[in-house]
Amino acid sequence: MDYLTVLQILDSALRLATPLLFACLAGLFSERAGIFDIGLEGKMLIAAFFSAATAYSTGSVWLGLLAGIAASLVLSGIHGLASITFRGNQLISGVAINFLASGLTVLIGLSWFKLGGQTPALRGGARFQSIDLPLADTLSGVPILGPLYSEVLSGHTFLVYVALLCVPLTWYVLFRTRFGLRLRAVGENPAAVDTAGISVVGLRYAAVAICGVLCGLAGAYLATGLGASFVKEMTAGRGYIALAALIFAKWRPWYALYATFLFGLLEAISNRYPSLDLGFITLPSQFMQALPYILTVVILAGIVGKATPPRAGGQPYVKER
Amino acid sequence: MEQLPKWADLVVVPLVGLILAFILSMLMVLATGHDPMEALSLMVSGALGSTYGWGYTLYYATNFIFTGLAVAVAFHASLFNIGGEGQAALGGLGVALVSLFIPWPHWSIALLAASVSAGLFGALWAFIPAYLQAKRGSHIVITTIMFNFIAASLLNYVLVNQLRPKGAMDPATAKFPVPTHLPSLGEILNGVGIPFAKGTPANVTLLVALLACVFVYILIWRTRFGYQLRAFGKSQPAAVYAGINPVKITVITMMISGALAGLMAINNVMGEAERLILGSVEGAGFIGIAVALMGRSHPIGILFSALLFGALYQGGAELGLWTSIPRELVIVIQALVILFTGALDNMVRSLVAKVLIRPKRAEA
Numbered sequence: 001m002d003y004l005t006v007l008q009i010l011d012s013a014l015r016l017a018t019p020l021l022f023a024c025l026a027g028l029f030s031e032r033a034g035i036f037d038i039g040l041e042g043k044m045l046i047a048a049f050f051s052a053a054t055a056y057s058t059g060s061v062w063l064g065l066l067a068g069i070a071a072s073l074v075l076s077g078i079h080g081l082a083s084i085t086f087r088g089n090q091l092i093s094g095v096a097i098n099f100l101a102s103g104l105t106v107l108i109g110l111s112w113f114k115l116g117g118q119t120p121a122l123r124g125g126a127r128f129q130s131i132d133l134p135l136a137d138t139l140s141g142v143p144i145l146g147p148l149y150s151e152v153l154s155g156h157t158f159l160v161y162v163a164l165l166c167v168p169l170t171w172y173v174l175f176r177t178r179f180g181l182r183l184r185a186v187g188e189n190p191a192a193v194d195t196a197g198i199s200v201v202g203l204r205y206a207a208v209a210i211c212g213v214l215c216g217l218a219g220a221y222l223a224t225g226l227g228a229s230f231v232k233e234m235t236a237g238r239g240y241i242a243l244a245a246l247i248f249a250k251w252r253p254w255y256a257l258y259a260t261f262l263f264g265l266l267e268a269i270s271n272r273y274p275s276l277d278l279g280f281i282t283l284p285s286q287f288m289q290a291l292p293y294i295l296t297v298v299i300l301a302g303i304v305g306k307a308t309p310p311r312a313g314g315q316p317y318v319k320e321r
Numbered sequence: 322m323e324q325l326p327k328w329a330d331l332v333v334v335p336l337v338g339l340i341l342a343f344i345l346s347m348l349m350v351l352a353t354g355h356d357p358m359e360a361l362s363l364m365v366s367g368a369l370g371s372t373y374g375w376g377y378t379l380y381y382a383t384n385f386i387f388t389g390l391a392v393a394v395a396f397h398a399s400l401f402n403i404g405g406e407g408q409a410a411l412g413g414l415g416v417a418l419v420s421l422f423i424p425w426p427h428w429s430i431a432l433l434a435a436s437v438s439a440g441l442f443g444a445l446w447a448f449i450p451a452y453l454q455a456k457r458g459s460h461i462v463i464t465t466i467m468f469n470f471i472a473a474s475l476l477n478y479v480l481v482n483q484l485r486p487k488g489a490m491d492p493a494t495a496k497f498p499v500p501t502h503l504p505s506l507g508e509i510l511n512g513v514g515i516p517f518a519k520g521t522p523a524n525v526t527l528l529v530a531l532l533a534c535v536f537v538y539i540l541i542w543r544t545r546f547g548y549q550l551r552a553f554g555k556s557q558p559a560a561v562y563a564g565i566n567p568v569k570i571t572v573i574t575m576m577i578s579g580a581l582a583g584l585m586a587i588n589n590v591m592g593e594a595e596r597l598i599l600g601s602v603e604g605a606g607f608i609g610i611a612v613a614l615m616g617r618s619h620p621i622g623i624l625f626s627a628l629l630f631g632a633l634y635q636g637g638a639e640l641g642l643w644t645s646i647p648r649e650l651v652i653v654i655q656a657l658v659i660l661f662t663g664a665l666d667n668m669v670r671s672l673v674a675k676v677l678i679r680p681k682r683a684e685a
Contacts, residue, residue: 081665086664088666088668092610092664096657099652110353110647286475289474297453300460
């Protein structure tokens with residue numbers, strides 16, 4: 001395996017990690033505020049559909065992006081209504097949202113485009129184009145680091161860089177602002193936040209809304225950046241992998257970047273080498289596909305480091321008893 | 322909030338949730354430019370209008386009874402088993418191994434052995450998440466989701482690399498030998514003189530499903546273990562204080578739940594396909610969640626809601642066949658049922674309470 005192959009795999013890993021990173025940070029905001037969200041998958045899916053459909057109809061990928069975010073926010077609103085206002089079971093609400101997205105995208109897609117649940121292929125301005133970072137060509141001559149910059153980091157679509165920027169941003173918001181402190185507090189001990197005179201409901205809705213926006217970005221990236229149309233069930237379990245990455249990252253933004261990149265890398269490797277020959281053993285492709293899930297179970301089991309979720313996660317807050 | 326009378330809680334609240342789900346779905350049908358009444362009547366006649374339709378409805382219902390019971394048993398212990406999909410897939414593997422490699426003299430013995438094997442495989446697949454939950458506090462919802470994906474990969478591997486007959490292209494086992502073929506409902510009913518369409522997939526497994534309902538009822542409400550299970554579900558600290566072992570309850574409950582989900586495989590793998598194909602569960606594990614919520618985790622409720630979802634699935638298939646409304650409409654209805662009878666239960670409940678309790682106050 002030569003250096004160029006390594007670079008190509010890293011490049012593809014970064015692209016595949018991007019939707020996971022968005023979704024993982026989305027889950028991070030939600031779960032840090034005490035709202036479990038297994039509906040990441042559904043929100044990504046509906047965002048992917050509406051971004052592709054709008055981008056195709058208007059020819060503008062930016063309008064598509066907005067439509068995707070809006071669709072994802074609607075599902076976030078339902079999740080908020082069920083789990084914050086009506087204090088329902090957050091997991092069940094997430095399951096419902098995943099099914100709702102899975103059914104609605106096909107139902108509406110067939111009615112609008114009559115293509116078996118797909119949208120037509122997106123061209124030109126209806127897709128995100130790749131951006132060359134400054135000096136990518138000039139620096140490509142520099143040994144080792146040059147190609148790393150021009151091949152791996154440069155030449156991605158806008159949303160890839162947005163995702164990468166979201167990591168320090170999330171860290172800053174959560175750990176360096178008053179809002180972030182309160183948001184984390186509401187996931188650990190909502191009663192204390194309430195006693196301090198801050199609205200638990202307001203904070204949790206804010207977290208769920210941020211989660212919706214980020215899932216919207218993830219979905220829009222899938223359909224208009226990574227792919228070039230919406231395909232039925234195109235999220236293919238990525239929402240669940242993001243959830244796994246979140247646990248892997250122990251609910252921390254920088255670790256989320258590493259975890260999603262690792263999972264992106266695994267996907268890139270299994271795309272390139274359907275069965276991986278390690279010399280002494282050949283790993284079948286199915287094993288590579290299952291690896292993120294197996295790793296997550298191992299982490300959850302506390303065999304390699306313990307992952308402790310936010311303490312009030314999953315519990316609806318009741319103001320007075 | 323006011324306490325609702327028990328009958329309202331058990332019957333009216335889920336029914337109102339169901340009606341809300343249907344109204345919204347029919348609005349969606351209207352929005353996509355179709356006639357909702359026509360769609361509804363086609364669904365009802367397709368699912369229940371002929372013994373042929375019933376044959377499919379009952380077949381789907383059998384699947385959903387098993388997965389619904391699986392979710393319900395876990396619910397009673399306040400555990401959310403979202404892994405029915407993986408457990409049923411593993412159950413399918415159990416059925417396939419028993420049916421393919423052991424020569425059975427008669428279907429009844431084969432059925433018995435396949436049931437044991439399916440249940441065992443399903444239970445084992447639920448064991449690891451249960452053990453991790455009980456011993457290491459790993460959240461069972463996340464682990465069971467992960468196990469669904471691991472199961473899918475495992476089955477993909479076994480079917481593609483091990484069990485696929487030489488020269489075959491699709492990832493599936495060979496056809497099971499004839500002695501393991503289960504009698505269909507049509508054959509049984511025609512045998513006792515009741516006319517019923519042949520060639521439908523409903524089979525003798527339906528009776529096993531009904532037995533499973535009885536088993537779950539006795540287990541939950543008529544045994545010492547069931548009492549411990551429910552106590553544990555109501556309050557873990559109280560149960561532990563009363564000397565109930567939380568590890569034992571979690572592990573055994575989840576294994577029973579997994580076994581019930583695994584048992585589904587005798588219906589779809591042994592009874593219908595007569596071979597194991599990839600993705601044979603077709604989401605039935607998840608529908609179990611809707612069925613259990615709608616049926617209020619009681620076997621009788623589950624029986625009715627499984628029948629309802631069976632009819633929905635058959636009706637949806639007919640819709641997809643005869644109109645341009647896709648069968649995915651059923652997924653939307655299912656999602657809304659989960660939403661209204663599960664997540665938004667408190668909303669529906671307060672709606673019902675407003676109607677039922679307010680007038681009474683006015684009288685008094």
